[in-house]
Amino acid sequence: xxxxxxxxxxxxxxxxxxxxxxxxxxxxxxxxxxxxxxxxxxxxxxxxxxxxxxxxxxxxxxxxxxxxxxxxxxxxxxxxxxxxxxxxxxxxxxxxxxxxxxxxxxxxxxxxxxxxxxxxxxxxxxxxxxxxxxxxxxxxxxxxxxxxxxxxxxxxxxxxxxxxxxxxxxxxxxxxxxxxxxxxxxxxxxxxxxxxxxxxxxxxxxxxxxxxxxxxxxxxxxxxxxxxxxxxxxxxxxxxxxxxxxxxxxxxxxxxxxxxxxxxxxxxxxxxxxxxxxxxxxxxxxxxxxxxxxxxxxxxxxxxxxxxxxxxxxxxxxxxxxxxxxxxxxxxxxxxxxxxxxxxxxxxxxxxxxxxxxxxxxxxxxxxxxxxxxxxxxxxxxxxxxxxxx
Numbered sequence: 001x002x003x004x005x006x007x008x009x010x011x012x013x014x015x016x017x018x019x020x021x022x023x024x025x026x027x028x029x030x031x032x033x034x035x036x037x038x039x040x041x042x043x044x045x046x047x048x049x050x051x052x053x054x055x056x057x058x059x060x061x062x063x064x065x066x067x068x069x070x071x072x073x074x075x076x077x078x079x080x081x082x083x084x085x086x087x088x089x090x091x092x093x094x095x096x097x098x099x100x101x102x103x104x105x106x107x108x109x110x111x112x113x114x115x116x117x118x119x120x121x122x123x124x125x126x127x128x129x130x131x132x133x134x135x136x137x138x139x140x141x142x143x144x145x146x147x148x149x150x151x152x153x154x155x156x157x158x159x160x161x162x163x164x165x166x167x168x169x170x171x172x173x174x175x176x177x178x179x180x181x182x183x184x185x186x187x188x189x190x191x192x193x194x195x196x197x198x199x200x201x202x203x204x205x206x207x208x209x210x211x212x213x214x215x216x217x218x219x220x221x222x223x224x225x226x227x228x229x230x231x232x233x234x235x236x237x238x239x240x241x242x243x244x245x246x247x248x249x250x251x252x253x254x255x256x257x258x259x260x261x262x263x264x265x266x267x268x269x270x271x272x273x274x275x276x277x278x279x280x281x282x283x284x285x286x287x288x289x290x291x292x293x294x295x296x297x298x299x300x301x302x303x304x305x306x307x308x309x310x311x312x313x314x315x316x317x318x319x320x321x322x323x324x325x326x327x328x329x330x331x332x333x334x335x336x337x338x339x340x341x342x343x344x345x346x347x348x349x350x351x352x353x354x355x356x357x358x359x360x361x362x363x364x365x366x367x368x369x370x371x372x373x374x375x376x377x378x379x380x381x382x383x384x385x386x387x388x389x390x
Contacts (some may be wrong), residue, residue, distance in 0.1 A: 003197075003198050003200065005032070006031070006032045006033065006199050006201050006202075007030075007032050008024060008029070008033045008034070008201065008204075008205060009035075009191045011178045011191065011206055011207060011208050012037065012206070012208040012211070012212075012215075013035040013036065014037075014045050014207065014345075014349075015047040015155070015159050015162065015345065016207040016338050016341075016353060017205070018162040018349075019162055019350050019353025019354070020205055020356045021035050021173075022165050023357035024171070024357045024361070025166055025169035025170050025171050026080075026165070027357050027358075027361060031202065032172070033166070034172050035172070035173045035207075036193060037174070037175065037176075038175075038177035040175050042156065044280060044313075046345060047155050047159050047349075048159065048313075049312070049313025049314070050343075050346050051256070051265070052153055052155035053094075053151065053152040054074070054151065054347035055067060055094040055246075055344075056068060056113060056119070056120060056146060057096050057109065057118070057120055057144050057146060058109070058113070058344075059109050059385075059386055059388045060372075062370065062373060063344065063348070063386060064112070064116040064118055065368055066368070066370075067118075067351075068117055068149065069367075070347045070348060071150075073351075074087065074089050074153065077158075081164070085161050086157070087154045087157040087158045087161070088153055088157065089151060090152055090153065091150065092243075092244070092245050092246060092257070093145055093146040093147060094144070094146045094150045094247075095146075095245040095246070095248070096145075097140055097142075097249050097250050098142050100141035101141070102141060103142040105387070106122070106142050107122060109144070109388065113144075118146070119147045119148040122142060122144055123142065123144075123145055125141070125142070128143045131145075132244075134244075134299055135299060136297060136299065174193070176193040176194055176197065177194040178191050178193055178194075178218070179192055180192035180218055181204065182198075183219055183335075186331060186332065187333070187335075188201065188203075188334050202334060203334045203336060204336070205336045205356055206337050206339055208339070209314070209339075210225075210276065210315070212225040212337075212340065213225045213226065216337075216339075219329075219332060221329060221335070223337070224318060224320040224340070225316050225319070225325070225340040226275045227275055227276040227277065227315070227316065228273055228276055229273075229276040229279050229280070229312050230267065230313055231265060231282045231283045231311070231312045232263055232264070232311055232312070233265060233282075233291065233307055234262070234308040235255075235262045235263070235302075235305045235307060235308065236260070236261045236262075237261070237302050237304060237305040238301055238304055239262075241257030241261075241262060247298070247299075248390050249295075249298050251266070251298070253265075253266045253291055254266070254390055255299075264291060265291065266291040266294060267390065268283065280311075280312045280313070281312060282312045284310060287310075316340055317340070317342050318339075318342050320377075320378060320383050321377075321386065322385060323340070323373060324339065324340050324341045325337045326370050326373040326374065327371065328359065336356055336360070337375055338352050338353075338356055342389055343390065354367055354368070355367070372384065
């Protein structure tokens with residue numbers, strides 16, 4: 001066992017961990033920053049296997065604010081990382097559809113979103129039919145359409161830029177795995193790795209994505225975050241995707257253009273959605289049993305489609321309330337959570353990384369108050385639900 005020391009140890013080098021490392025060093029943190037990542041290829045990372053999109057249409061105001069900063073961060077990439085920085089951001093918008101029984105809730109969310117600065121239009125069925133003629137609107141109550149600040153991008157390119165930026169500023173990414181955490185006298189003291197290193201730390205950040213609960217358990221903490229498998233399908237269909245937004249139907253089905261085809265998916269029924277635990281096998285049965293009927297109903301042209309390929313990734317699902325858990329543990333104040341994003345970790349990575357950096361450097365939030373996402377609600381069993389999860 002070899003010993004070393006770091007100012008901050010980040011467990012997890014995906015987008016949340018990389019953003020934390022970047023913002024620490026970009027903000028002038030003088031201590032050493034070490035991010036531990038067990039798979040530097042990111043082959044199975046939630047970041048790189050995600051649908052790689054960003055939206056401002058949430059039911060919780062804090063998520064809207066984090067997304068608005070995420071878009072601001074994306075727009076500043078060339079300024080931060082150089083003129084070649086490009087993640088192919090396609091500002092195509094989201095179209096979130098509600099049935100008749102969900103129209104009132106969608107309107108309530110829309111009022112909050114626009115009050116927070118989101119550029120979202122609330123469209124009634126005749127407006128939806130006129131703007132999106134390929135859409136079946138017969139059973140719809142309303143739709144929310146993001147006119148700006150929403151779209152999709154290359155998540156791997158974003159992660160690469162942020163990671164290289166953090167390393168260029170002095171952060172170190174260690175190819176290893178955290179296997180134990182030492183605590184004493186109400187504080188985390190060190191992280192032990194699979195390769196036999198003991199890294200003493202002033203702060204430890206849990207940015208372990210779907211493995212977050214396992215990491216928290218090393219410090220004796222119960223964290224309600226579980227891995228959930230989500231399958232994405234690459235499709236071809238007789239539909240022109242030019243100008244098409246990312247569509248989220250109230251059935252749970254989603255689809256967006258990708259190249260000359262489309263990417264689509266749907267969550268399995270709750271009874272068929274166990275903790276994934278290393279399962280990356282695409283659920284092909286989900287296409288015919290659930291996704292295809294929903295897509296064909298909403299977009300009649302999709303009655304004819306062809307599957308080109310499929311892949312599965314993991315959501316780090318906050319089973320308490322589908323909202324992120326960010327901030328220090330009340331009894332271990334130098335152990336900081338950045339977990340449980342429930343499918344929106346890529347878009348909220350920049351705001352989370354900046355917030356965690358502020359906690360470490362300043363002792364509190366300075367740019368965007370993320371205290372509502374703190375662990376205190378977990379300890380109290382007080383859910384703060386995010387309804388707009390797909």
